[in-house]
Amino acid sequence: MRGHLQQRGADSWRLKVFLGRSADGKKRYLERTVRGTRREADQELARLVVEAGEGRWTPSAPMTMAELLDRWLKLKATTVEPSTVSNYEWIARQYVVPAFGDRKVASIRTMELDEFYAQLRLSGGVESRPLSGRTVRICHTVMRQSLDQARKWGVIARNPARDATPPSAGHSEVSPPSVVQVRDLLAGAFDEEPDFGVYLWLLATTGCRRGEGCALRWRSVSWDTGELLIRRNIAHVGRNIVEKATKTHQSRRVAIDASTLELLRQHQLRCRELALRVGVRLDDEAFLFSEEPDFATPWRPDVCTNRFGRLRATLGLESVRLHDLRHFTATELGQSGTPVATISARLGHRDKATTLNIYSHTLPATDALAAETISRLIGDPRRHAT
Numbered sequence: 001m002r003g004h005l006q007q008r009g010a011d012s013w014r015l016k017v018f019l020g021r022s023a024d025g026k027k028r029y030l031e032r033t034v035r036g037t038r039r040e041a042d043q044e045l046a047r048l049v050v051e052a053g054e055g056r057w058t059p060s061a062p063m064t065m066a067e068l069l070d071r072w073l074k075l076k077a078t079t080v081e082p083s084t085v086s087n088y089e090w091i092a093r094q095y096v097v098p099a100f101g102d103r104k105v106a107s108i109r110t111m112e113l114d115e116f117y118a119q120l121r122l123s124g125g126v127e128s129r130p131l132s133g134r135t136v137r138i139c140h141t142v143m144r145q146s147l148d149q150a151r152k153w154g155v156i157a158r159n160p161a162r163d164a165t166p167p168s169a170g171h172s173e174v175s176p177p178s179v180v181q182v183r184d185l186l187a188g189a190f191d192e193e194p195d196f197g198v199y200l201w202l203l204a205t206t207g208c209r210r211g212e213g214c215a216l217r218w219r220s221v222s223w224d225t226g227e228l229l230i231r232r233n234i235a236h237v238g239r240n241i242v243e244k245a246t247k248t249h250q251s252r253r254v255a256i257d258a259s260t261l262e263l264l265r266q267h268q269l270r271c272r273e274l275a276l277r278v279g280v281r282l283d284d285e286a287f288l289f290s291e292e293p294d295f296a297t298p299w300r301p302d303v304c305t306n307r308f309g310r311l312r313a314t315l316g317l318e319s320v321r322l323h324d325l326r327h328f329t330a331t332e333l334g335q336s337g338t339p340v341a342t343i344s345a346r347l348g349h350r351d352k353a354t355t356l357n358i359y360s361h362t363l364p365a366t367d368a369l370a371a372e373t374i375s376r377l378i379g380d381p382r383r384h385a386t
Contacts (some may be wrong), residue, residue, distance in 0.1 A: 207329030
C-alpha cells in the first residue's frame with residue numbers, strides 16, 4: 001500500500017493512502033487530516049498504511065451515515081427484540097439522519113457528536129424544547145453501536161462515538177401519588193368502566209407494568225393459592241403490538257389478597273356473560289382485558305395510557321402517570337417495612353440492587369427501625385457522657 005503526506009498549514013497535514021480499486025473499477029483512497037508535528041503526521045501515515053495492508057480498510061465506495069444505519073438496523077433485528085429495533089429506528093429517523101444522514105461515515109468526528117448531543121439537550125424536543133437526557137443517551141447508543149459495527153466491517157478504523165460525552169443518566173427521584181389520589185383514581189375508573197377499574201386495581205396492588213397487565217390471561221390466575229402469574233408483556237412495534245417475555249425475561253408469581261380475588265371473579269363473570277351474548281365461550285387462554293367479545297386480543301398499552309390521561313384530567317390529577325401506580329406500590333410497601341427482597345420480587349426487578357437504586361428514599365420506616373435496634377443494643381448514651 002502507498003501513502004502520501006501533504007502539508008496543509010503550519011501544523012496541519014493531509015494523509016492519503018491508496019486502498020485499491022472497488023468493484024466498479026474506481027480507485028479508492030483513505031484520507032485523513034491530522035494536526036501536529038511532521039513526525040507525528042509520519043507516524044499516523046505509517047499506521048494507516050499498515051492497517052490498509054492488513055485489510056482493515058476495504059476499497060469500497062464511501063458509506064453515508066444513512067446507509068450505515070440502514071444496514072446496522074437490519075443486522076440488529078436479528079439479535080434484539082422487535083420493540084428495541086423499532087425504538088432505534090425511530091431515534092435514527094427523528095434525530096440522527098437529519099443531522100448526519102448525508103455525511104460520510106469516515107468524516108464524523110467526536111467533537112461534532114458532542115455538539116450534536118448538546119444541541120439536542122438544549123432544544124432538540126418538540127417546539128425546540130429541551131430533549132430529555134435519556135433520549136439523548138439513546139441517540140448516543142445508536143451512534144456508538146452503528147459506528148462500532150462500521151469499524152468491525154472495516155469502513156472506519158476508529159469509532160469516534162467511543163470518546164463522545166453524552167449527558168449523564170442522572171437519577172430523578174420518583175414522586176408517587178398519595179393513597180388518597182390512588183383511591184380517587186380507582187373510584188373514578190370504576191364509575192367510568194368497571195373493566196378499566198379492575199385493570200388499574202391490579203396495577204396498584206401488584207406493581208406490574210402496564211404491558212404486563214394487558215398480557216394477563218385467565219390461566220394466569222391461580223384461584224386456589226391466590227396468586228397471579230406474570231410471565232408475558234404486551235409491547236409496541238411501530239403501529240403494531242406484540243406479545244413477548246417480561247422486561248427481565250423472567251416470570252414471577254405475585255400473591256393477591258382475598259378482595260382482589262373476589263374482584264377478579266366478578267370481572268370474569270362479566271366477561272363470560274359478554275362472550276355468551278355473541279355465542280362464544282370464554283376459555284383460560286382468553287385475555288383478562290380486551291375490546292373483543294371473545295377476548296382473543298389484548299388491550300393496547302398506549303390506549304390504556306390515553307384512557308388514564310383522560311381520567312386523571314377529570315380528577316385534576318394531571319401530574320400522576322399510569323406508571324406511577326407501580327411507584328405507589330413500591331413506596332407504600334417500603335414505608336410499611338416490607339423486606340426489599342419481597343418488593344423486588346413483586347415488581348419483577350432483576351435483582352434487589354435495582355429496587356434499592358430506585359426506591360432507597362422510600363424506606364424511612366426500615367431505617368428508623370434499624371436506628372432503634374442499634375440504640376437498644378448499646379444503651380442510653382447519657383450513661384457514657386462525662
